[in-house]
Amino acid sequence: MHGGIERKLARWGIAFVMPAVAFFTLFSFYPIVSAFITSLTNRKILSLLRPDFVGFKNYGYLLGSPDFWNSIRATAVFTLGTFIPLLIFSLVIAFFITGMKRGQRSIQLAYYSPAILSSVVAAVIWLSMLDPRGLANQFLNALLGTHGIDHRWLASSTMVQLSTMLVYFWKYIGYFVIIFITGLASIPPGVYEAATIDGANRWQSFGRITLPLLRPTIAFVSIMSMLQCLKTFSTQYLFTQSGAPGAPINVITLNIYNTGIRDHLIGRASAMSIILFVIMLGFTAVQLRVSGGEKVSY
Amino acid sequence: MYTPVTPAQKITHSLVVALLILGAAAVLVPIVFMITASAMPAGDILAMPYRWIPRGFHTENFIRAIRGNDDSFIFLRNLLNSFIVASVVTLTTVLLSSVTGYGLAKFRFRGRQLVFLMIMATMMIPFEAIMIPLYLVATQLHIQNSYVGLTLPFLVNAFGVFLMRQYLLTYPQEYLDASRIDGAGEIWIFRAVVLPNCIPVIATLSVITFRTQWDTLLWPLLIAQSEKMKTVPLYIVKFAAEKYTDEGAMMAVALLASLPIVILFLTMSKYFIGGAAVYSSRKG
Numbered sequence: 352m353h354g355g356i357e358r359k360l361a362r363w364g365i366a367f368v369m370p371a372v373a374f375f376t377l378f379s380f381y382p383i384v385s386a387f388i389t390s391l392t393n394r395k396i397l398s399l400l401r402p403d404f405v406g407f408k409n410y411g412y413l414l415g416s417p418d419f420w421n422s423i424r425a426t427a428v429f430t431l432g433t434f435i436p437l438l439i440f441s442l443v444i445a446f447f448i449t450g451m452k453r454g455q456r457s458i459q460l461a462y463y464s465p466a467i468l469s470s471v472v473a474a475v476i477w478l479s480m481l482d483p484r485g486l487a488n489q490f491l492n493a494l495l496g497t498h499g500i501d502h503r504w505l506a507s508s509t510m511v512q513l514s515t516m517l518v519y520f521w522k523y524i525g526y527f528v529i530i531f532i533t534g535l536a537s538i539p540p541g542v543y544e545a546a547t548i549d550g551a552n553r554w555q556s557f558g559r560i561t562l563p564l565l566r567p568t569i570a571f572v573s574i575m576s577m578l579q580c581l582k583t584f585s586t587q588y589l590f591t592q593s594g595a596p597g598a599p600i601n602v603i604t605l606n607i608y609n610t611g612i613r614d615h616l617i618g619r620a621s622a623m624s625i626i627l628f629v630i631m632l633g634f635t636a637v638q639l640r641v642s643g644g645e646k647v648s649y
Numbered sequence: 650m651y652t653p654v655t656p657a658q659k660i661t662h663s664l665v666v667a668l669l670i671l672g673a674a675a676v677l678v679p680i681v682f683m684i685t686a687s688a689m690p691a692g693d694i695l696a697m698p699y700r701w702i703p704r705g706f707h708t709e710n711f712i713r714a715i716r717g718n719d720d721s722f723i724f725l726r727n728l729l730n731s732f733i734v735a736s737v738v739t740l741t742t743v744l745l746s747s748v749t750g751y752g753l754a755k756f757r758f759r760g761r762q763l764v765f766l767m768i769m770a771t772m773m774i775p776f777e778a779i780m781i782p783l784y785l786v787a788t789q790l791h792i793q794n795s796y797v798g799l800t801l802p803f804l805v806n807a808f809g810v811f812l813m814r815q816y817l818l819t820y821p822q823e824y825l826d827a828s829r830i831d832g833a834g835e836i837w838i839f840r841a842v843v844l845p846n847c848i849p850v851i852a853t854l855s856v857i858t859f860r861t862q863w864d865t866l867l868w869p870l871l872i873a874q875s876e877k878m879k880t881v882p883l884y885i886v887k888f889a890a891e892k893y894t895d896e897g898a899m900m901a902v903a904l905l906a907s908l909p910i911v912i913l914f915l916t917m918s919k920y921f922i923g924g925a926a927v928y929s930s931r932k933g
């Protein structure tokens with residue numbers, strides 16, 4: 352009798368999870384397997400010919416293609432140039448905000464506000480400000496004491512890369528500040544008090560207490576932001592659509608999109624997708640190792 | 650909380666606060682620019698130095714933003730599309746996540762752990778890597794330029810399932826057992842006992858899902874070629890590509906596109922910011 356109820360409940364449990372299992376099989380696992388299989392063919396959209404199996408030829412082509420290596424470079428430059436400043440600034444800002452006596456909430460809100468906007472909106476605002484006649488030039492000229500110089504934010508190859516990083520940094524800084532504030536709040540205040548009594552100043556307590564105790568959050572934020580940066584698309588797409596030079600910011604997602612959808616080379620685009628997937632999988636594995644390995648003890 | 654004691658510490662502390670405020674002001678500049686420029690005629694936007702306080706409210710920008718490049722007012726249709734897509738996705742995500750999370754948290758069956766791991770594993774598959782196979786499937790099913798096509802890949806996600814499962818793990822088993830003894834059916838228990846107790850976490854999940862979906866650019870870019878079925882991000886891209894010299898109208902579009910999310914934020918900011926924190930704890 353008792354066994355009967357358990358079996359009945361087990362069936363209910365299976366019934367409850369089945370729809371999601373079916374969904375993930377169809378819309379996550381099938382496509383990634385399909386992407387891998389397609390990457391071994393010369394498939395093209397709109398082509399009536401049956402695609403041929405070409406083995407790892409697409410991968411071979413990509414590894415010898417300057418265009419692909421340019422995308423790897425663009426993605427790596429963007430990722431490193433964005434996530435490292437994001438990590439450092441959000442941590443320092445969060446640390447100082449938690450030390451404020453008044454107005455913590457309003458200042459958090461101010462830093463967080465760009466995160467509310469969608470990434471396309473963020474890109475379009477910056478597109479206007481980075482215009483040769485726009486605010487960015489006015490501001491930088493005022494800062495440098497120069498007059499009427501166009502810094503070519505959307506035209507020169509170095510500046511356009513910097514501009515995309517700027518948009519991303521601006522959009523996500525507040526988000527990571529909030530995550531760090533949550534992480535900082537989980538450190539018992541007693542630890543700081545003990546350090547203060549022992550005569551530690553603020554920098555010492557930051558270096559000796561905050562940083563080590565915050566390691567899991569730091570690991571989490573760095574991997575999260577790194578994965579986000581590897582997938583960046585909206586800003587680069589909008590900038591190139593609005594006339595910015597393509598090559599400097601032709602990140603891998605943009606290349607996948609253009610190769611697959613504009614040039615109809617599905618096989619080659621799929622090979623790029625698989626390479627992106629493997630890179631991200633590698634970083635995720637590193638994250639699991641770094642943050643799952645040890646627990647912090649007080 | 651840090652308390653400065655000596656005069657030197659007090660000076661440093663004030664300096665730090667001043668820097669924080671300066672940084673916050675810098676972060677707000679683009680937003681203030683968007684708001685003010687949307688209300689200014691072209692000449693004022695490019696004035697040097699920038700006029701931070703608009704002279705009156707110049708509605709022309711908004712009219713051009715809504716009319717579009719071809720006077721088709723397609724923006725309104727695109728706005729409606731974004732609403733429909735984001736609402737449907739939010740609804741199905743909440744429903745499927747809670748059902749699945751409940752099944753994983755409160756029932757014992759063979760393969761339960763495997764199912765959970767399988768769902769978590771999908772978090773590692775970036776959408777950018779599977780968009781082309783999904784696009785090919787969509788073309789075979791002839792669901793381009795339809796709401797079905799726009800919503801299908803996003804009906805539920807691993808994060809939602811994880812969030813609901815973690816929340817329901819702590820839900821007292823006795824409540825469920827008591828209802829079963831009273832003869833209640835499983836679906837009724839889920840709907841009338843479990844769901845009403847999940848309101849805060851459902852609110853968080855809804856806000857995150859709606860906001861993410863409102864922002865989605867890549868999939869609609871593949872699947873919605875007809876102007877009628879485009880969503881707001883696509884409209885912005887097109888508008889910016891064609892009218893990037895018309896800053897006023899561009900900022901008006903940006904402002905109009907942001908309003909729904911800003912309203913959502915103002916009414917539910919607790920869940921909004923809570924969402925960031927939830928993300929951060931998803932590993933612990």
